[in-house]
Amino acid sequence: MRFQEDSIDSAGFVLRKDEVLTVILGGGKGTRLLPLTEKRSKPAVSFGGKYRLIDIPISNSLNSGFEKIFVLTQFNSYSLNRHIHRTYSTNSIHQKSFVEIIAAEQTVSSVNWFEGTADAVRKVLPYIREQKPKYVLILSGDQLYNMDLSDFIQNHLADSETEISVASNSVPEDRIYGLGIVQTGENGFIQEFIEKPQDISQVENCRQQDGSFLANMGIYIFNTKTLVDVLEDLSMTDFGKEILPKAIREKKVKSYVYNGYWEDIGTIRAFYEANLMLTDDIPKFNLYLEKTPFYTRPRSLPPTxxxxxxxxxxxxxxxxxxxxxxxxxxxxxxxxxxxxxxxxxxxxxxxxxxxxxxxxxxxxxxxxxxxxxxxxxxxxxxxxxxxxxxxxxxxxxxxxxxxxxxxxxxxxxxxxxxxxxxxxxxx
CATH class of the missing domain: 2.160.10.10 (Hexapeptide repeat proteins)
Structure with a gap:
């Protein structure tokens, strides 16, 4: 269900939508997508004729009722910043709604730029705390999916012990080597996490009955207190490589299985195939769903x-x-x-x-x-x-x-x- 003013979980807990803050990671250098990323970041790359990749996670968050959004930017960020400003700066669906850019910056306490996904969130913790969220929803800025993120939140709230939730998607064996692979128990809590395995033997015990594997989508929910705790170790800069493998040994980390289409746009081939897929009679990623539109910059252009x-x-x-x-x-x-x-x-x-x-x-x-x-x-x-x-x-x-x-x-x-x-x- 989509959140309106508030939502009630199965235990009767009332969650106001403004207690969830969305943080979208603007991506690294995107070297595997060169030359498209030579002068722009990955999330700023055009997609589907009229969109940018960043429009996908922002639209997912807005459509799910989570309208407090930070976008963290760093590399080649001019095009991305301009697009967000032109598209979302006037977002006034509700009084407390916003889509704001937080660019990497040097401060008195830190002279370094963002050094990884976790480090980026760590460096903006002061801005996160200002919003006083109970939950922080972390999304990637360069993925394709159409997820009702309110279902993700409800799954997180269903067990009061859950401290971190990881969205996962089934992938075939030939895709496991560039992803984080998870193994879950019967209750959905993650028992093992292997980031970018080098050999199938590392994840053989994670194989599902149909032969596929559950892969980390790079989409997370953290209880805010838990997020602060896991980011205290300054040596850990990446969620997939460092934070999650340690967290599953010390925290209650739950998997949320998303069965819809999901694609991580990491290479020219992946970008090319994802765009051409849109021309299929019934594309796996559907731009034509009236209740969950994908927003982008409005233009006053004549008809084709x-x-x-x-x-x-x-x-x-x-x-x-x-x-x-x-x-x-x-x-x-x-x-x-x-x-x-x-x-x-x-x-x-x-x-x-x-x-x-x-x-x-x-x-x-x-x-x-x-x-x-x-x-x-x-x-x-x-x-x-x-x-x-x-x-x-x-x-x-x-x-x-x-x-x-x-x-x-x-x-x-x-x-x-x-x-x-x-x-x-x-x-």
């Missing part, structure tokens, strides 16, 4: 204009102009211009921040994608100018490659932001 174009299984964002072109199983961002004769397959085109000009008679390549291009298995970052007769096909099947115009990562062609690709370029 389609002139004799063929569009099949695609997301076309507002303000886009498609002229006598073809778009197949692709995601097209806002304001994007695609000229005649161009064919786009299995690609993500992030769109334009400004329309610019479309007239090629000046001799300068206009913003957008020019005529007679063919683009496959490609991510075109924002504000790129693609010339005429450009072929982005990766004909030699490079896994890793780069030149002055494109970079190939995980076999996916990436055109970095603000790149101009000249007429006739081919890869």
């Amino acid at each position: 204009k389609i002139n004799h174009a063929i569009v099949n299984q695609a997301l076309i964002s507002e303000g886009t102009i498609l002229n006598h072109c073809e778009v197949h199983k692709s995601v097209i961002g806002v304001r994007q211009f695609i000229d005649h004769g161009t064919k786009i397959y299995n690609s993500i085109v992030m769109g334009l921040d400004h329309y610019g000009y479309f007239d090629r008679r000046s001799g300068k390549i206009p913003n957008g994608i020019g005529p007679n291009c063919e683009i496959r298995n490609t991510i075109v970052d924002k504000d790129c100018a693609i010339g005429a007769d450009v072929k982005l096909l990766n004909l030699k099947n490079y896994t890793e490659y780069e030149d002055e115009y494109i970079k190939i990562r995980d076999g996916i062609i990436v055109v970095p932001r603000h790149t101009t690709v000249p007429d006739g370029y081919s890869i």
